[in-house]
Amino acid sequence: MDNLKYYNDSLAYDFEMFMPKPKVRREENENIIRLPKAKQKQEAKPAARTLSVSAFAVMISVIILAALCGNIFLKLQINEVNSKINNMKSQINAVDSEKTSLEMELEKRISYSNIELEATEMGMQKKDKSQVKYIRVNDSDTAVDKDGNTITVK
Numbered sequence: 579m580d581n582l583k584y585y586n587d588s589l590a591y592d593f594e595m596f597m598p599k600p601k602v603r604r605e606e607n608e609n610i611i612r613l614p615k616a617k618q619k620q621e622a623k624p625a626a627r628t629l630s631v632s633a634f635a636v637m638i639s640v641i642i643l644a645a646l647c648g649n650i651f652l653k654l655q656i657n658e659v660n661s662k663i664n665n666m667k668s669q670i671n672a673v674d675s676e677k678t679s680l681e682m683e684l685e686k687r688i689s690y691s692n693i694e695l696e697a698t699e700m701g702m703q704k705k706d707k708s709q710v711k712y713i714r715v716n717d718s719d720t721a722v723d724k725d726g727n728t729i730t731v732k
Contacts, residue, residue: 719731
């Protein structure tokens, strides 16, 4: 144990090393004047820095808060537009279904069986062979125009 020799030996300590050192005053020239304002300016700089850092932190927090509020506002606007779009889509679907039902009703009303039924109720009937008149023409096709001229096609 090497440390035991230090405990057993008597060592002389220089306690002046641990004492505060006296300030050595240099001889100052009498023509040099130190202004106290320079010290105040040096002391004011750290206070200004602290103020600017706190102001910077406040500005950053305001900017972040404004960005969050803007984001929330834009999300609300997007939701409103999406709800309007969904309402319009549902209205379009309703109009399409109404259009389809109206087309089906129209087809039902103009079907041939309904027309035939309405015609019989009005007293109309299908034509017979006795109602048909046949016209026989010569071997050549002729036609008369409005002026009375006869036109033949050969």
